Amino acid sequence: MGQRLGVNVDHVATLRQARRTVYPDPVTAAAMAELAGARQITIHLREDRRHIQDRDLRILRETVQTLLNLEMAATAEMVKIAYEYKPDVVTLVPERREELTTEGGLEVAGQRESIAKIIKNLKDGEIAVSLFIDPDLDQVRASHKVNADRVELHTGRYCEARNEKERARELARIVDAAKASAKLGMGVAAGHGLNYDNVQAIARIQEIDELNIGHAIVGRAVLVGFERAVREMLELMRDPG
Numbered sequence: 001m002g003q004r005l006g007v008n009v010d011h012v013a014t015l016r017q018a019r020r021t022v023y024p025d026p027v028t029a030a031a032m033a034e035l036a037g038a039r040q041i042t043i044h045l046r047e048d049r050r051h052i053q054d055r056d057l058r059i060l061r062e063t064v065q066t067l068l069n070l071e072m073a074a075t076a077e078m079v080k081i082a083y084e085y086k087p088d089v090v091t092l093v094p095e096r097r098e099e100l101t102t103e104g105g106l107e108v109a110g111q112r113e114s115i116a117k118i119i120k121n122l123k124d125g126e127i128a129v130s131l132f133i134d135p136d137l138d139q140v141r142a143s144h145k146v147n148a149d150r151v152e153l154h155t156g157r158y159c160e161a162r163n164e165k166e167r168a169r170e171l172a173r174i175v176d177a178a179k180a181s182a183k184l185g186m187g188v189a190a191g192h193g194l195n196y197d198n199v200q201a202i203a204r205i206q207e208i209d210e211l212n213i214g215h216a217i218v219g220r221a222v223l224v225g226f227e228r229a230v231r232e233m234l235e236l237m238r239d240p241g
């Protein structure tokens with residue numbers, strides 16, 4: 001079956017929110033992504049609701065045919081929302097209102113007790129839990145200790161590397177973290193900043209079973225259409241060279 005592509009439709013909603021219109025609809029985009037071969041839809045319901053709205057989550061829960069992955073902050077407000085809509089997976093991500101986009105991974109090692117409580121609460125509601133973490137072995141070990149089902153390795157530093165040496169170093173960190181996570185029995189995803197030029201090196205990592213990609217797919221979709229943008233990303237993942 002190969003790696004699962006999770007298409008993040010946040011930035012379809014960004015375009016809609018730019019004028020507070022009803023189009024383009026991330027719900028429509030999600031259906032097109034699934035028709036093109038995506039096997040998960042990812043959305044980030046932020047505290048500031050800058051893009052994805054509660055309405056999007058409500059409707060996507062009814063319409064997504066594959067898996068619905070809700071990215072959210074580790075807060076009581078968001079746990080309540082997760083209980084209301086029951087996504088298939090919750091991915092806990094760090095969040096700061098003033099950030100342009102997600103900056104780093106969740107600090108699990110330094111707040112194990114509080115994260116463990118939220119994970120237990122979500123799993124008691126039959127919701128699988130993934131932790132969005134930096135590719136750092138301490139964070140991997142802490143994620144396992146707090147009983148996470150999965151981790152998603154933050155690929156931002158790999159994607160933003162300024163030269164080959166830096167890129168190789170960051171890639172090696174991701175490989176090591178993927179191997180360690182799989183060895184501990186956790187599912188392994190990766191995401192943030194992946195695009196048509198940098199995805200294949202990540203897709204080649206056997207221990208990674210899922211990639212979550214949004215901004216680059218939406219950016220290409222604006223020019224070539226959503227289904228084609230998704231299919232082109234899937235082709236790169238399926239033949240990573």
Ligand SMILES: CC(=O)[C@@H](O)[C@H](O)COP(=O)(O)O
Nearest residue numbers: 010044093101102132191192
């Ligand atoms: C956690 C992550 O890297 C993204 O999935 C997240 O959604 C980024 O936030 P924005 O989509 O708001 O840029």
Ligand SMILES: NCC(=O)COP(=O)(O)O
Nearest residue numbers: 008191192193212214215
């Ligand atoms: N968790 C990563 C994600 O869902 C999409 O991130 P990006 O591709 O929009 O950077």
